[in-house]
Amino acid sequence: MRPKAELHLHIEGTLEPELVVELARRNRIDLPTFDVEAIRARYSFTNLQSFLDVYYENMAVLRTEEDFYDLAAAYLRRAAEQGVRHAEIFFDPQAHLSRGVPLDVVFGGLSAALKDSGLSAALILCFLRDRGPEDAEQVLRAALPYRERFIGVGLDSAEVGYPPSLFRRVFDMAAAEGLRRVAHAGEEGGPDYVWEALDILRVERVDHGIRAMEDPQLVARLRAERIPLTVCPLSNVRLRAVPSLRDHILPAMLDEGLVVTVNSDDPAYFGGYVEDNYVAVKNELGMTESQLDRIAQNSFEASFAYANQ
Numbered sequence: 671m672r673p674k675a676e677l678h679l680h681i682e683g684t685l686e687p688e689l690v691v692e693l694a695r696r697n698r699i700d701l702p703t704f705d706v707e708a709i710r711a712r713y714s715f716t717n718l719q720s721f722l723d724v725y726y727e728n729m730a731v732l733r734t735e736e737d738f739y740d741l742a743a744a745y746l747r748r749a750a751e752q753g754v755r756h757a758e759i760f761f762d763p764q765a766h767l768s769r770g771v772p773l774d775v776v777f778g779g780l781s782a783a784l785k786d787s788g789l790s791a792a793l794i795l796c797f798l799r800d801r802g803p804e805d806a807e808q809v810l811r812a813a814l815p816y817r818e819r820f821i822g823v824g825l826d827s828a829e830v831g832y833p834p835s836l837f838r839r840v841f842d843m844a845a846a847e848g849l850r851r852v853a854h855a856g857e858e859g860g861p862d863y864v865w866e867a868l869d870i871l872r873v874e875r876v877d878h879g880i881r882a883m884e885d886p887q888l889v890a891r892l893r894a895e896r897i898p899l900t901v902c903p904l905s906n907v908r909l910r911a912v913p914s915l916r917d918h919i920l921p922a923m924l925d926e927g928l929v930v931t932v933n934s935d936d937p938a939y940f941g942g943y944v945e946d947n948y949v950a951v952k953n954e955l956g957m958t959e960s961q962l963d964r965i966a967q968n969s970f971e972a973s974f975a976y977a978n979q
């Protein structure tokens with residue numbers, strides 16, 4: 671199995687149904703069902719929002735530092751089995767703060783799991799774009815006392831209707847703190863969202879970015895500046911951003927000379943961890959070993975914090 675870095679992974683998206691049930695029991699939280707297969711049976715999505723509804727609902731079981739620790743430790747174990755040598759991990763603090771879970775609990779559990787794993791890994795704090803820019807600024811200010819525990823900021827959640835330009839000020843604040851910058855763009859939103867992420871948020875990587883391929887000038891810019899794109903093939907199929915894996919534009923992105931990487935996004939929901947994504951694009955898209963080697967090499971080059979140990 672090829673060594674690789676994973677650069678687009680939401681830790682809350684690694685919450686497997688088995689862990690949902692375990693944490694609900696531990697925290698005495700009532701669930702509509704405690705049947706793991708019944709929970710998994712709900713994971714059939716029609717678009718990004720239909721997934722986000724379930725994703726936020728399941729997070730109700732994450733309450734204590736131990737819960738966040740167990741979540742991240744389970745991901746890091748599986749990632750190591752999938753050939754991951756370095757992971758840059760998104761987390762969504764607003765989704766926890768709004769349920770009354772303090773930042774200290776979230777950072778405490780996640781950072782301890784990363785440290786204890788012995789793997790090369792770092793955290794990226796994501797703003798939920800559908801909560802708006804003021805909320806994002808408030809959470810960044812609240813997170814600054816933990817500045818040493820995260821390497822950058824990102825932008826995720828419902829894309830269409832929440833363009834990157836809304837978040838100019840908070841990304842400027844992040845840049846002034848020396849934080850790295852990424853944003854989801856061009857997943858459901860069009861190429862204009864990717865332009866704004868580059869020009870206004872000054873992002874250093876684009877998460878997804880598949881719709882950038884609709885705009886040749888944008889493709890030329892991404893190629894010229896070697897801006898990496900963190901593509902998530904199984905996610906795109908499950909959220910119906912593409913009709914099927916056989917229709918995925920990944921090989922064309924690579925042929926265009928873009929710095930593409932392959933990642934899992936929310937593996938507990940989309941039917942595969944990162945190596946499963948590599949295997950799926952090999953089987954369904956006929957990608958060659960040398961193309962996959964290129965993608966794996968890109969993943970290390972595109973990382974912010976990989977320390978070749």
Ligand SMILES: Nc1ncnc2[nH]cnc12
Nearest residue numbers: 680826827828854935936
């Ligand atoms: N694929 C995705 N797009 C936007 N927000 C997300 N949050 C978790 N996964 C996401």
Ligand SMILES: [Zn+2]
Nearest residue numbers: 680826854935
């Ligand atoms: Zn994502």
